[in-house]
Amino acid sequence: MDRAVRRGELLRWLGWLVVVNTLVLSLIALRYLDVGDLADGWAARTFGVAMFFAHFVSVALIPLLPVMLLALIAPLRHVVVPLAWAINVVLSCLLLVDTLVFQQYRFHLNGALVALFFSDASAETFEFSTLMKIQAGLIALGVALAHAVLARLVWRFVTRTPHRRDGYAVAGAFVVLLLGTNLYHAYADAAGRGAVTRQTQLLPGYEPLTAKGFLADRGYEVARAPRTETDGGALDYPREPLDTHRPAERPNILFIVIDSWRGDAMNAQVSPHIAEFARENTRFTRHYSGGNATRMGMFSLFYGIPGTYWQSALNSSTRPALVNRLQALGYDFDIFRSAPLSSPEFDRTIFAHMPDLRMESEGHSSPARDIDANRDFIAYLNDRDPATDPPFFGLVFHDSPHAYDLPDDAPRPFQPSWDAVNYLSLDEDTDPTGLHNLYRNSVHFVDGLIGKVFDKLEAEGLMDETIVIVTGDHGQEFNDLGLNYWGHNGNFSRYQTRVPMIVHWPGRSEPGRRVEHLTSFFDVAPTLLDHALGVDNAYRATSVGHDLFEPADRLPLIMARYRRHAAMTEDGFIEFPPIGPVKAVDRDYRPREDGPSPAAIRDTLEQMTRFRETD
Numbered sequence: 001m002d003r004a005v006r007r008g009e010l011l012r013w014l015g016w017l018v019v020v021n022t023l024v025l026s027l028i029a030l031r032y033l034d035v036g037d038l039a040d041g042w043a044a045r046t047f048g049v050a051m052f053f054a055h056f057v058s059v060a061l062i063p064l065l066p067v068m069l070l071a072l073i074a075p076l077r078h079v080v081v082p083l084a085w086a087i088n089v090v091l092s093c094l095l096l097v098d099t100l101v102f103q104q105y106r107f108h109l110n111g112a113l114v115a116l117f118f119s120d121a122s123a124e125t126f127e128f129s130t131l132m133k134i135q136a137g138l139i140a141l142g143v144a145l146a147h148a149v150l151a152r153l154v155w156r157f158v159t160r161t162p163h164r165r166d167g168y169a170v171a172g173a174f175v176v177l178l179l180g181t182n183l184y185h186a187y188a189d190a191a192g193r194g195a196v197t198r199q200t201q202l203l204p205g206y207e208p209l210t211a212k213g214f215l216a217d218r219g220y221e222v223a224r225a226p227r228t229e230t231d232g233g234a235l236d237y238p239r240e241p242l243d244t245h246r247p248a249e250r251p252n253i254l255f256i257v258i259d260s261w262r263g264d265a266m267n268a269q270v271s272p273h274i275a276e277f278a279r280e281n282t283r284f285t286r287h288y289s290g291g292n293a294t295r296m297g298m299f300s301l302f303y304g305i306p307g308t309y310w311q312s313a314l315n316s317s318t319r320p321a322l323v324n325r326l327q328a329l330g331y332d333f334d335i336f337r338s339a340p341l342s343s344p345e346f347d348r349t350i351f352a353h354m355p356d357l358r359m360e361s362e363g364h365s366s367p368a369r370d371i372d373a374n375r376d377f378i379a380y381l382n383d384r385d386p387a388t389d390p391p392f393f394g395l396v397f398h399d400s401p402h403a404y405d406l407p408d409d410a411p412r413p414f415q416p417s418w419d420a421v422n423y424l425s426l427d428e429d430t431d432p433t434g435l436h437n438l439y440r441n442s443v444h445f446v447d448g449l450i451g452k453v454f455d456k457l458e459a460e461g462l463m464d465e466t467i468v469i470v471t472g473d474h475g476q477e478f479n480d481l482g483l484n485y486w487g488h489n490g491n492f493s494r495y496q497t498r499v500p501m502i503v504h505w506p507g508r509s510e511p512g513r514r515v516e517h518l519t520s521f522f523d524v525a526p527t528l529l530d531h532a533l534g535v536d537n538a539y540r541a542t543s544v545g546h547d548l549f550e551p552a553d554r555l556p557l558i559m560a561r562y563r564r565h566a567a568m569t570e571d572g573f574i575e576f577p578p579i580g581p582v583k584a585v586d587r588d589y590r591p592r593e594d595g596p597s598p599a600a601i602r603d604t605l606e607q608m609t610r611f612r613e614t615d
Contacts, residue, residue: 006075009158010071012167014080015167016154016158017154020150020154022053022174024088024150025059025091025092025095026053029056029099029203031102031103032102034484036202039195039196041195047184047185048199050177050180050181051181051203051206051208052203054181054182055206059091067083081155088147089147093139093140094109095204097109098204103427103484109204129421129422130420132421132422132423135422135424181208182208182209185200185209185210186209186210189211190210190212194583234312235312235313235316235611235613236613237305237542238541241541242529242541243535243541244325244328244534244535246534247534250329251465251506252392252394252465252467253331253391253392253466254457255301255469256453256470257397257471258398258401258443258450258472259398259399259474260401260476261476261500262477262495262499263500265440265443266500266502270414270447271444272447272451273451273454274447274451274470277454277470277502278470279511281468281504281510282503282513282514282549283502283514284548285514285516286498286516286517286518287471287498287499287519287520288494288498288518288521288559289301289472289474289475289497289559290306290557291474291559292475292490292491292496292497293474293488294344294402295561296560296562297499298344298350299313300521301471301525302320302322303320303543304320304521304522304543304544305544305610306558307558307559309608310349313349314348318349319351319353322533323393325535326393326533329391329534330390330391331392332389333354333392334392334393335351336358336373336374336377336394337399338366338369338370338398338399339361339366339369339399340360341357341358341360342359365403366399367405367442368407369399370400370449373396373397374396374398374453381456386462398449400443403442404420404435404442406441406442406444414438414441414444415437416434416437418434418438426484428479428484432478435486439476439478464506465506467505469502469503470500470503471500471521473499475488475496475497476488477490477495480495481495483589489562491589492561493588493589494587505532508531517552518557519548519554520554520557522544524545525543526538526539526542526545526547527548527549530547544610555568555569556604556607564576567603567604569600571586572587572589573589574600574604582601584597
């Protein structure tokens, strides 16, 4: 029976299915407009509308081309129809997921994110509630049923109108649409019409035609955007050999880091043990991470240079000068991270080439792994012999607030609180109170673990010979800006990049001191190298930072995330997207009319190229 189906019917059905799925995908893609607008002006807006249809014609057509070839060679309805249906279901589901990611983080699904999702570290990185999984399953089922109905309706249309030739006109219109949008984009790009070209960032995988090089080679004048490409040279880090001397003392150094710990979550109610510790030591009240996610935050903390150098450090397995100096001075390294040390690739960057690294913690949840990491560090302190063992560098890195998680029997002082996070329910109208309180409860749980570390250091008499730095790798937002940003890795505002910083430094920190001047992660490593580890040229050779304890002109302050970075300036931020021109926003992430400062762009690019080899 299937073989009796005419080849032409199947091909017509597939063609009309592309038309219908183009409309379906375009409707789903309207969700991007919840957080991004089409440009003003009739020409730019007309292009914006046209690009939606033009892009999703390609998205709907290209995956079905092999199915069309199959229908041409072997017109088997029982094979072609289910295959086309499955492809369309997957496309719609992926686009729905991408719109969700884009609404919350302002970037699209990418290879790194997909690889992380399917990696061994997926369970530790992506933690979804049971309710969210059920909702996602029901949505996927609804999408599958909807596409089954559409496929049947299209088949009925094709079989009942065998002699209609409307498809040729529709196909011709799509060809004109594809050519027109690409040619107009090439013109707009060459003419420097950023309002037109910026719209393309709304859509996933959309890279329309550009022709600047082609036109310039033929003598036409084209607009030149500021050059932002900075990875053309190999990593030159440190910039010069370290000028060192043997320090009189070798203090222990301990980093205690809380994932996603935002600046205002350090207080007597949320983190009482750390707040008490802060009262006895020095607190930096305007401290910023070098990124809005773990990878770039920790990179800037250890290396003292912007996250734009991350990929070069990873490719070359270049360790930070801080770690190399600690090793040269004979320090013992003890790394206790809750999440796997390989995600991100800290085992190939910060701690590259180190034997016997503790790669992961035990447990089936972030709180269980936090407890395990904390317990192992305390056990390490129990086993040390201060009389004979070398000084140690320790990292205790807790993860529970990142996952909005805590043990079932842990106190939950902040109410009302959600039981678990459901990302599908987050939008610009969501009341953040319940989620924010869940986050605070998680930080409160981790604070209790850190209190045990403080108690152990005191009991062992180690506080007088240990530099203790307590901070977060980045912040966490709860739609504070009113722009539907949730979590981190979405923007570089103070909610996602400002973090607590408390320093206990025997002989240097002062009880109750509050440092009000601007500081950042770029200052931490060179300050340790300078004042504790005997490196006389630490700032010049290894960092874009300054002495943590001294005021200085620290702007622009570069913050990075995967494939995107920004510079914090006096008035806001200059964002450097992977494609397109730079843009300026204020501190609340609203567009600035005056545009980016050329001087700030120049200073930013200098920092981003300072540690590159030049010819």
